Amino acid sequence: MKDLGGLKYFLGIEVAQSQQGIFLSQMKYVLDLLTDTGMLDCKPADTPIVQNHHLGEYPDQVPTNKERYQRLVGRLIYLSHTRPDIAYAVSVVSQFMHSPSEDHMNAVLRILRYLKSAPGKGLMFSKHGHLNIDGYSDVDWADNVTDRKSTSGYFTFVGGNFVTWRSKKQNVVALSSAEAEFRGMTKGICELLWLRKLLTELGYKPTSTMNLFYDKKATIAITQNPV
Known part of the structure; x- marks a missing residue:
């Protein structure tokens, strides 16, 4: 070598x-x-x-x-x-x-x-003294002019650094913006859970709560509904 x-x-x-x-x-x-x-x-x-x-x-x-x-x-x-x-x-x-x-x-x-x-x-990766996991997600409802499917997008930060991102058309047609946004939020949560599992396997298990930032009040209300 x-x-x-x-x-x-x-x-x-x-x-x-x-x-x-x-x-x-x-x-x-x-x-x-x-x-x-x-x-x-x-x-x-x-x-x-x-x-x-x-x-x-x-x-x-x-x-x-x-x-x-x-x-x-x-x-x-x-x-x-x-x-x-x-x-x-x-x-x-x-x-x-x-x-x-x-x-x-x-x-x-x-x-x-x-x-x-x-x-x-x-991409710049700097040391910020923590391994907090944060995610941001959003959806463009029914933006495809051919089949009226929505596009989901998310990106995540680990330790204050930009690590993953994705933009992809959803598999089904959402009948409301809240439905499309909820599916998009689900994709973001799945990415956060995968990152936490990956860091745990590497020996750096996160100790703080993961955050997913969203701007759709209806979707946030659905996630906070205990029913």
Whole structure:
């Protein structure tokens, strides 16, 4: 075996270690992606996806290059390992891998333009003196224009550091916003329980109460109902 020193680069992920903590990024990966797609000199975008988008499957949609679309989305999925800010946008464009259109391709290109604005973004892990587990969850009710399914999203912190996140369309159609929000809250709670079990198996059992933060009063009232 050979000691290569401190970890600096692994599978496209750059690691920078200092007294402040550990920083993970994929800046070279982003720049290579922009170079390969010919968008290194493109005009940057402020957001990865337009607000209130209406991406879906329509009978009059104009098809695009399927292989190129799937290849780009696949590279964006790997990039989301250190870029939670594109998680929602990538989850949206991933739903049209089987039949992409020009509108879907334009959404992918907007993500690339957003990456151009800040290719060096990443995750910072610092020591905060605790291992508290906190989660945040929310739902976009019936946002899918094709099947009217809702999208659940959550992210969690362990010891004050951003560790897990997810954005995914729900499996069923919720008949009310409270139902969709309750399902989303359930996903967040499951993630918190998994993190607690994982830390316990690693020998760092949390001693404080886990917190899940939510903003839907109806859903919070349902969870607090003793019945």
